[in-house]
Amino acid sequence: MASAVECTDENVREYLLYRGFTSTLKHLDNEIKADKEKGFRVDKIIDQLQQFVQSFDLFGMKEYWRYLDRRLFCRLEDVYKSTVTKLRTSLYRYYVINTIQKGNVEKTQEFFQKQVQELQGQAEWRDWFILPFVPSPEQNPTFSVYFSRQWADTFLVSLHNFLSVLFQCMPQPVLLSFDADVQKMIALTDENEQLRQMLFTLQTENPEQRNSDQMVHHKLPLYVQNMDRLGDTELDLVSSQRSVSTVTTTSRNFLSAFLPQGRRAPGKPAPVSAGSSPSQAAMGRKDQSTNQTPEKKVEVVETEPPPETCTDPPESSTSRTNGAGADGGGLSAEQPFIKLSQEEYGEHHSSIMHCRVDCSGRRVASLDVDGVVKVWSFNPIMQTKATIMSKSPLLSLEWATKPDRLLLLGSGVGTVRLYDTEAKKNLYEMNIDDTHPRILSLACSPSGSSFVCSAAAPNRSGNNESASRLPIPASGQLLLWDTKTVKQQLQFSLEPEPVAINCTAFNHNGNLLVTGAADGVIRLFDMQQYDSIMSWRAHDGEVYSVEFSYDENTVFSIGEDGKFIQWNIHRCGVKQSEQLLPQDATGPFVLSGYSGYKQVQVPRGRLFAFDSEGQHALTCSSSGGLIYRLTNRETALERVMALGGHKAPVVTVDWCSAVDCGTCLTASMDGKIKLSTLLAQKS
Incomplete structure (x- = not known):
């Protein structure tokens, strides 16, 4: 939402300037500078609250929280009110603990003097009024947990997640919906292009090839869509009204506050640990010529069963070979990918x-x-x-x-x-x-x-x-x-x-x-x-x-x-x-x-890259990219496929995956970049 707000602000500025509404533009800039919601940027809101805490500005902190309450929290359903109350309580405790850690006794006493009317009737504050008079409170069993870094981290992360989900769930004005519309249009355009390419391929092949290709298409796996892996966790935090005072005492629990839950799509085995990078690829590509189109080498999947061994195709702008190619060896049931095509980008000269x-x-x-x-x-x-x-x-x-x-x-x-x-x-x-x-x-x-x-x-x-x-x-x-x-x-x-x-x-x-x-x-x-x-x-x-x-x-x-x-x-x-x-x-x-x-x-550059599910790794080699399967054994990698196509050593790689095809990029010392389109096979 923050990015959409920022982009909308810039568009409004441009429109006002175009219309000559300079005085309105000045007022808009002044309002944005004084914006307490920080353009819905959660990190800036957290920074503002921390600034009040570190500068012992109790009045400023309370006023800022009241503003957030009037502007945001009061519109929530009653079921979320207890979560807001717990967050406010933790914020006050975060402030008090900071005054003691910094040795500012006057600010500690000031807090309790000014807040006595508000807090004395609340059970969670009953034991806290003796805090200024306790020697070494960080060693007292009642208060020691609040002096730990883990408690402070848990509170800040919980507040950050709560505000993030709140902003995501807020009803947006029509003007801000453009970002979602743009993403939807991009997705529809990409889908239309893929369907157009599939139709073109089917129209140019004979009926036997068409039937064989249809059998291949039925084997396409169901890919998990790219998403924020903390999204479900954050929504669970709001709906279950987790207490923000939960304490994590070990380094493993501390790191767990930052790590995803490892959710997977139903019915799919949890993959071996590996990273990924999202991207876009196409099922097939039509060989077109433009003034800016570099030389291509395209390989198309044959419908006949592949031989046990293959030889490299002749060097030409377009060639039809088996999808696995010589570099990958004979196509077998164990092979995780079919190489649909390999194109070359040759605009670099070094x-x-x-x-x-x-x-x-x-x-x-x-x-x-x-x-x-x-x-x-x-x-x-x-x-x-x-x-x-x-x-x-x-x-x-x-x-x-x-x-x-x-x-x-x-x-x-x-x-x-x-x-x-x-x-x-x-x-x-x-x-x-x-x-x-x-x-x-x-x-x-x-x-x-x-x-x-x-x-x-x-x-x-x-x-x-x-x-x-x-x-x-x-x-x-x-x-x-x-x-x-x-x-x-x-x-x-x-x-x-x-x-x-x-x-x-x-x-x-x-x-x-x-x-x-x-x-x-x-x-x-x-x-x-x-x-x-x-x-x-x-x-x-x-x-x-x-x-x-x-x-x-x-x-x-x-x-x-x-x-x-x-x-x-x-x-x-x-x-x-x-x-x-x-x-x-x-x-x-x-x-x-x-x-x-x-x-x-x-x-x-990057020496290795992972597929979208983290089960395979792409590395460099002297003649092209090598794909390995990640294992849980002592030997980390198991070679499964060679992409080939290079005459000089490959020095950096990247792997992007989207829809049903993945694209591997391998770049070499002669300036050539090969773009190999892979189709994942169902296991």
Whole structure:
């Protein structure tokens, strides 16, 4: 809702300016600045309440809560009134405990003097009036629980969830419904395009092929729709009126406040832990030619049973081969996917560093070592949308989450640019840090309100990212920036010493952040308190790539030692599985040329990606992507399929899944990006 409100405010501003209503526009801006609802941004409301608590402003806190009560809470049904009362009680206790922890006895006594008329008749406050006179109250059995960090975290998370669900359930004016209408139109357009492509395929094939294809279509699995995995939990919190004073005393229970419940669709087995990234793909693609359409190589599923072995198809713009292809071996009942097609994006002229799909699955952004960024789409046809050139070297990129048309570009001179891919222009350029100019990694919070930026000191060979790593880990910083104010919010503490962070990843709701560093250490951060929860030595050498698993109870990592490891985040440093990967999956990557010339590239982009259900992982190889099945055994991976198609080492991958087809992106050192469309088979 917050994003829709923000977008509507901007549209109203534009309309008033267009009409020349400048005085009305000034009044609107003043009203927005004084908006106590903060544009329905829950994080800002929580920040405002915490500001009152930290500054001992009892009057301001009470007045702000009264405003929320008049504006929001009083409209709730009676069944939710007790939940509001419990939240207010916890807020008052949060305030009192803070005055004692800060040693401000006067404010503690002031609270009870001013609140005595309101609280003396309430049973839950009966024992609290002796609090100012109790020596060492943090050790008293009655009050000790309220001095724990777990209680404060539980209260803040519960308040955040309650307000989030409240805003989602509020009746919206017609003007705000445009966002839902846009998403609905996009979904209908995509569905129509898929049906059109299916119809085209059926019309161009003979009856025998049509009947065989229909049999294949009947095997399509029922995919779980992408959703916020905390949504059901939050609704349960409101309907069951959970007490916000629930105390969690262990680190496992504390983390559970931030993690999803692992819900699955009825009748489906719980998948093996792994992460995923949502996207968009098409069942089939019509080979069309436009001025901006790159060279394609399309493979179409044959209706005849596949042979035991296959050979690579001849190199041509279009070829018809078995869907599994030679790279995947003979198609068998055990194979989890059928390769429907493989297309090539060839607009880059140098090795790829990053290749990422946006959160809507409609656009791809790819960056090469020459600093050229291409923004392109692949549905219904492959087409370049924008080309970004930069005078300074670019080292990293990341899609923003809200709105998803924005792209963050990190440079080698200490700046991050915010680029609008639709308007094709730079919106902001942020100066991050002159002493740490290499922006190695960017990660946007799923809430869309901030992004994490990893900045590192210059390496001894300049800004050449293809050079060898330093024998001693470079110094670095991990910073949090606000995308609304375009200002730095804070700098994270990196223990035991400042070190370059190579990779970063948020969990699904942005409450947790995992990082992999040049010192081989994985660090897990609590994004509610901006503190490090735990860290452990993960690899001998640098950590190249990290991701949360699907259920977010574990973290996967690939390091310089060539190991693919699964870590339990509830038990610091405990491995759940480990597997040694070949060098062409972990880097450094080597491309040999004429006269003994060798191009060496250290890993920079994502080295592995998961399918939508977290059961399979896509990794790099010397000739294309490799798909593994994740297992619960000591050996973490079981190879099931090779995508192939590349003549140079693949250096970064991405996997997006939507509707009935998944799309794997594999990018190589010769600048070629292969887009393989997969069809999941029913088990």
